[in-house]
Amino acid sequence: MKIIELPDDERPREKLMARGAWFLSDAEVLAVLLGSGRSGRNAVETACVWLRNSGGLRELLEAPRGTHAIGTATWCRLHAAVELGRRCLNHHVDGTTDTPLTTPEMASRFFKSQLAGYPFEIFACLFLDNRHRIVSFEKMFSGTVAGASVHPREVVRRCVELNAAAVIFVHNHPSGQPEPSAADQAITARLRESLDLIEVRVLDHFIVGDGTPISMARRGML
Template sequence: MSIRDWPDGERPREKLLARGAGVLSDAELLAVFLGSGRRGLSAVDLARNLLADAGGLKPLLDAPRAQAGIGAVAWCRLAAALETGRRYLDAELRRGEALTDPSASARYLKARLAGYPYEVFACLFLDNRHRVIVFEELFRGSIDGASVHPREVVRRCLVHNAAAVIFAHNHPSGIAEPSAADRAITQRLREALELVDVRLLDHFVVGQGTPTSLAQRGWL
């Protein structure tokens, strides 16, 4: 049965307009971007098949287009939507207001780092009122680690005249539990930054679910 034959209250676009995007399932959201299905499959059915084959929404969106099984037009729509979301979060942090909500920082850092299949260490450089100066990816590594060099971190702080920083790195495994190595490098970075009067506010580990804050764990 075509989606056009469904009751109005069950069609993804009509549901979105009437009740908001939050009520849609992953398959329904994906169907909105696909626009149409294939012979014998509605857009929602096609979306369900794509999600099942990929193992969920995140693996589907992280996969190269050739592996995802999505046409070029639909893939461009999805990629543009993801980038729009990242830039929206980026704009939230660039409003000129001081960072007072750790959850906003965590959402932004997850949006920037969660999709990488390898480890990335990044930094939010802040001024003396804890307003964002710039976000930078500083180091990239393999699937299970990235080498972090305190001297380079200090150098970038001086370049940006930062008064404080928030670090973040992703765990491609999806497990956001800080390792002993994570805690050790955080301590080394804090000690190095203290020499140039830069305060380390937090270090987030990004995986599945909510990023883990080392500050909230009492490790800073």
């Protein structure tokens, strides 16, 4: 059955306009982005097949280009949509004077939205003023699936440029295992020592993986 043959309240686009995107299933969201179906299936049926074959939405979006019969244009469209969401969330944080990240739980959700799903490691910094209001959130270093090279000198330089008084670090583990490694603890200690020299406080270091991000401060590792 074609999408146009479905009742109005079952068509993804109409449902989105009437009730909002949050009412759509994963398959319906994908169907809106697809616009049309593939191989004799409508867009919703095509999305359901892709989700079933890949094992879920996250697995679908993390799959290499060319898998699950997704063409290049569609693959680019899906990844652009994910990045658009990340940048929209970042826009609400970057440059604001009233931080919305008032609790570790809120910070944890924001960090997961920004770094989860990347197939390589990214190290980011949340720069704060002396009242712990957000100055900027920046993804500063990226690397491979095994790690990213973090340069304390660059973090110090950026703190000075932004006149930051405190900073929270965050990086992802592409493996999905968020437990802090010995290397994570070592670079945190190096960064803290470097920032102590310019009187910038390190408040926390979050590790993003599967599930809830881990706070090293809560683990007593800072």
